[in-house]
Amino acid sequence: GENVEQHPSTLSVQEGDSAVIKCTYSDSASNYFPWYKQELGKRPQLIIDIRSNVGEKKDQRIAVTLNKTAKHFSLHITETQPEDSAVYFCAASPDFTGGGNKLTFGTGTQLKVEL
Amino acid sequence: EAGVTQSPTHLIKTRGQQATLRCSPISGHTSVYWYQQALGLGLQFLLWYDEGEERNRGNFPPRFSGRQFPNYSSELNVNALELEDSALYLCASSLDRVQPQHFGDGTRLSIL
Numbered sequence: 209g210e211n212v213e214q215h216p217s218t219l220s221v222q223e224g225d226s227a228v229i230k231c232t233y234s235d236s237a238s239n240y241f242p243w244y245k246q247e248l249g250k251r252p253q254l255i256i257d258i259r260s261n262v263g264e265k266k267d268q269r270i271a272v273t274l275n276k277t278a279k280h281f282s283l284h285i286t287e288t289q290p291e292d293s294a295v296y297f298c299a300a301s302p303d304f305t306g307g308g309n310k311l312t313f314g315t316g317t318q319l320k321v322e323l
Numbered sequence: 324e325a326g327v328t329q330s331p332t333h334l335i336k337t338r339g340q341q342a343t344l345r346c347s348p349i350s351g352h353t354s355v356y357w358y359q360q361a362l363g364l365g366l367q368f369l370l371w372y373d374e375g376e377e378r379n380r381g382n383f384p385p386r387f388s389g390r391q392f393p394n395y396s397s398e399l400n401v402n403a404l405e406l407e408d409s410a411l412y413l414c415a416s417s418l419d420r421v422q423p424q425h426f427g428d429g430t431r432l433s434i435l
Binding site for chain 1: 327354356358365366368373378379381413417420424425426428429
């Protein structure tokens with residue numbers, strides 16, 4: 209089955225700096241890669257996603273890049289703010305036609321943005 | 324538009340009992356997913372229901388089961404509860420099998 213590794217497990221940055229979180233996956237059938245942000249005691253919230261036919265996607269201060277050949281994808285947050293502090297999870301999934309549709313999650317990155 | 328709603332918020336049980344957790348998907352969503360988020364273990368896929376049928380299952384024992392009703396809401400049942408079943412159980416829904424999945428606030432299940 210799919211295995212998703214996520215690094216680093218904790219990341220501390222100064223406000224205004226950039227943060228990068230990296231994930232690798234094992235199943236070449238995976239073609240959908242979302243990122244979720246989970247604040248303490250709250251639900252995971254989808255912040256950005258990318259499909260395998262696209263190499264990069266950007267939404268304001270957040271961007272995701274995907275390298276299908278190397279089976280890795282990354283989350284980039286620019287101009288970090290204190291409200292970006294949370295646990296971030298990457299995930300991978302084949303689509304339902306592949307019999308999957310389940311999300312396999314990474315182990316999470318605790319991001320702390322310091323003033 | 325209402326999001327995914329789960330009930331109850333908290334559930335306290337003892338070993339050997341049975342627990343039932345409920346989920347209502349976003350209106351119009353037909354797929355419902357269940358995940359377990361145990362402390363330090365991330366989110367683990369449990370079950371996927373679509374159009375009333377179980378479509379996929381994670382690596383959990385058969386005492387974890389569920390169903391999806393005609394209105395697309397879902398129940399997760401956990402029988403013969405064990406201490407290690409203590410976790411946050413999250414439900415997610417998606418539109419017509421197509422990603423993305425949107426999560427509810429979860430049910431915190433505590434086994435004493």
